[in-house]
């Protein structure tokens with residue numbers, strides 16, 4: 001087993017839109033009134049003699065809840081007098097819709113929680129750092145030795161104006177095909193589809209047998225945006241895909257049209273009620289005897305399925321993405337004016353610690369952001385994800401905040417929802433072109 005979290009820095013910055021974007025922004029905008037020198041926050045464990053710790057997240061699904069609780073358990077053991085207020089908001093879904101809306105309101109109203117979940121990358125920087133609502137964490141990275149244990153490439157993504165602004169707790173993979181081997185075998189498929197051509201062959205056989213091939217939960221814009229990013233990465237080469245976020249690849253490119261056509265065709269093989277199916281429903285359906293055979297979703301699905309005690313599933317890269325790792329990372333930061341700042345800082349220390357990451361990630365279905373995990377606690381899927389992370393070409397996830405700013409993510413998800421509901425490729429592509437124009441992508 002080869003394990004390497006270490007990437008060639010140049011490659012990583014090239015493959016993600018993140019580095020270039022951050023540099024460009026750094027050149028033209030100073031972070032607003034970034035307040036504070038992190039006061040005497042000092043390293044020694046703050047007295048943390050009590051008070052509260054309010055943590056915002058959209059982690060309300062199976063696996064996510066237990067993983068977050070594992071972090072809380074470590075915190076409570078160290079700081080038994082602090083009351084943890086878990087402000088996780090149900091219905092947040094992939095891009096954290098409801099949770100992010102409420103968070104935005106509180107942040108803008110000067111009433112931040114003590115810390116909150118945020119995707120590393122454009123989401124963190126554009127939404128919260130540039131407006132001056134976060135504290136820099138360079139001092140914490142130094143105190144905790146994070147600079148030595150996070151890959152430099154992740155630190156670069158977390159950074160703006162030369163300083164990191166949040167602590168990554170994991171690395172998730174977007175481009176995973178989860179499948180029910182028993183259902184594929186029922187139609188004579190001994191292996192999952194490696195390509196979209198194979199997918200449609202197997203899907204036709206499944207349809208004959210009355211089995212939906214693809215799980216889709218599009219009762220709100222989100223799920224289809226996730227599937228679509230994994231068709232885009234399958235259809236465009238990595239450089240052209242990255243170019244979608246710096247203006248060098250146009251969103252009216254014919255390869256984007258081809259990707260939309262693939263998704264549009266895939267809906268013919270989805271659970272027919274996909275427009276009224278929610279994220280919670282689809283996970284229940286996937287484990288049912290009469291549910292769909294395959295689902296393209298990030299590896300938090302591994303966490304969800306494990307939490308259900310379900311075992312009849314396996315994984316493969318999403319069709320035509322072998323050798324690619326569509327990457328995103330969850331992190332926690334320190335808002336300016338966090339009401340219980342010392343408690344928040346102590347929580348961040350745990351998020352970045354080996355103990356914290358090795359407790360959280362095996363349950364969450366993600367791999368650690370640290371390069372020094374205890375490999376013995378990770379299962380077969382996660383070890384394979386670590387291996388792929390170290391050897392594959394990395395490209396940033398759109399739907400989960402790594403590739404582009406939050407306003408684009410919302411417009412993007414709505415454009416793909418238009419395809420899901422109206423099944424009109426030209427209309428969806430026009431919406432994507434409009435979204436990219438509004439986002440003003442530039443090198």
Ligand code: GAL
Pocket residue numbers: 058059064093094095096119172300328329330399400
């Ligand atoms: C992602 C997030 C994951 C998981 C997922 C659920 O955006 O990074 O940790 O919460 O949403 O939809």
